[in-house]
Amino acid sequence: MSSAVAPGRRARITAITSGKGGVGKTFLSANLATALARQGEKVLVLDADLGLANLDVVLNLHPKVTLHDVFTGKATLEEAILPAPGGFSVLLAGSGLVEYSRLTPHVREQLVDIIGRVAPRFDRILLDTGAGISDVVLHAISLADDVLVIATPEPTSMTDAYATIKLLATQQGRRAIRVVVNQVSVAGEGRTIRNQLQLVVDRFVVPHLNGGSGEAVALELQGEIPTDPAVREAVQRRALLLEKLPGSRAALAVVGIAARMAA
Amino acid sequence: MNSKPPFLESTPPDALRLEQALSLLVQSGQGAPAGVQGSTPWLQSLIDALCDLSSRDGLTGLANRRNFENAIARESDRVARSGEPALLLMLDIDHFKRFNDQHGHVAGDLVIKAVAAALSATVRPMDLVARFGGEEFAIILPNCPPAFGSAVAERIRERVEKRAISLVSGQQLGCTISIGGAYAPQWVRSTPSVWMERADLQLYRAKSEGRNRTCLEPTPVSVVSAEEKGLLFASSIFGEDLS
Numbered sequence: 001m002s003s004a005v006a007p008g009r010r011a012r013i014t015a016i017t018s019g020k021g022g023v024g025k026t027f028l029s030a031n032l033a034t035a036l037a038r039q040g041e042k043v044l045v046l047d048a049d050l051g052l053a054n055l056d057v058v059l060n061l062h063p064k065v066t067l068h069d070v071f072t073g074k075a076t077l078e079e080a081i082l083p084a085p086g087g088f089s090v091l092l093a094g095s096g097l098v099e100y101s102r103l104t105p106h107v108r109e110q111l112v113d114i115i116g117r118v119a120p121r122f123d124r125i126l127l128d129t130g131a132g133i134s135d136v137v138l139h140a141i142s143l144a145d146d147v148l149v150i151a152t153p154e155p156t157s158m159t160d161a162y163a164t165i166k167l168l169a170t171q172q173g174r175r176a177i178r179v180v181v182n183q184v185s186v187a188g189e190g191r192t193i194r195n196q197l198q199l200v201v202d203r204f205v206v207p208h209l210n211g212g213s214g215e216a217v218a219l220e221l222q223g224e225i226p227t228d229p230a231v232r233e234a235v236q237r238r239a240l241l242l243e244k245l246p247g248s249r250a251a252l253a254v255v256g257i258a259a260r261m262a263a
Numbered sequence: 264m265n266s267k268p269p270f271l272e273s274t275p276p277d278a279l280r281l282e283q284a285l286s287l288l289v290q291s292g293q294g295a296p297a298g299v300q301g302s303t304p305w306l307q308s309l310i311d312a313l314c315d316l317s318s319r320d321g322l323t324g325l326a327n328r329r330n331f332e333n334a335i336a337r338e339s340d341r342v343a344r345s346g347e348p349a350l351l352l353m354l355d356i357d358h359f360k361r362f363n364d365q366h367g368h369v370a371g372d373l374v375i376k377a378v379a380a381a382l383s384a385t386v387r388p389m390d391l392v393a394r395f396g397g398e399e400f401a402i403i404l405p406n407c408p409p410a411f412g413s414a415v416a417e418r419i420r421e422r423v424e425k426r427a428i429s430l431v432s433g434q435q436l437g438c439t440i441s442i443g444g445a446y447a448p449q450w451v452r453s454t455p456s457v458w459m460e461r462a463d464l465q466l467y468r469a470k471s472e473g474r475n476r477t478c479l480e481p482t483p484v485s486v487v488s489a490e491e492k493g494l495l496f497a498s499s500i501f502g503e504d505l506s
Binding site for chain 2: 108133135138139142143155158159162163164166167170171172173196197199200203204208209
């Protein structure tokens, strides 16, 4: 891997998280990376879901070298950065690494070290975090410049997204959080959900920040992705939606999100 | 005057001006440093004594706000790296204005000093007790396991409550404090101000729940209350879709 990025530059690190699992986090990471790569960005997706990684499944990759090997010194970082089908790079955790599902100081140091080493070599790093709001997830998010929370209109997903947003605002001092709503059935539903989340944040979270100084927490809607049979089709074929069905409504929505993120 | 050491007698503009530093130290009760005046060890002791003086609160001798802000920055950085639990307590004397109004400012100062002494006597040597300002104090407790947090805070509150403050008139006063506390986010890059904000919020809660009590941030803070859920799903968005 040659580093084409000029010295002194550092990738913009975006954490993608959801609170609840199964809402399309890894799907979004992979397809967003594809769209960003097509916009000309040099993108790395880092599978930060250390305990239960499945980016390799989504991308239909069968990596021989994973982050685990880098952690244990069996492989170099260069060997573990793999090209993915969408024109971006991936650093896969390797699934079933139960020992990494708990954030020991060792794991923490490793993650900080890896990110520090890859950051100068890319324009953008997407951290695909695990589900939930465990200490591993919170730690990974804290290393990112910005956070994208993905939710669906399901009440459980909205509740978990809200819990995540609340924690990021109160514990990490985040004042701007990006939101993507997946699986919307009616156009505009994403905006409605973002507004509802903002309402609850303004009412229950903001009054407690800085002793009620009125400092705002802005939820920025990055886009909504419609419920689209094309997504299921791509996932079942273990292919990127943007490659297999680029004209589908969901694919176009992801392209729109990428454009907004680059702006 | 013969009392002046020779090196202080005629100081050219670019020479060390030590008189003021020495008088500051004498005034603070620390006295002049020991050793041969003007020697390097003597100057080092002088600098150490001045540093100490500039990091302490004049009335109570506790760490002052500047010292506290350095310490909390260091501690939150340490927790982010080590993952050790660290507790921050923010404390405030209940109805302090009444002491000043009813017994005068001298009595008010006595109350502040008594609380400061009680706090220092209750915590471990490794903990940092600071006067945050006015009648507000803060304590940083490194390596304090969450299971003990409430007990520690409660012990501090009780110690202050039990302490009698004797005025010059012979009158005895008692005072109470409210305590709010929060743990630093472990392994997470955050800021000291966010940590202080969370502890402050709990102090506010202790005050509004009636004072003379301790409130620690419930863990985890990610719990979503019924009220929050109520508002989250209050609008017609689901009504329309599910009906």
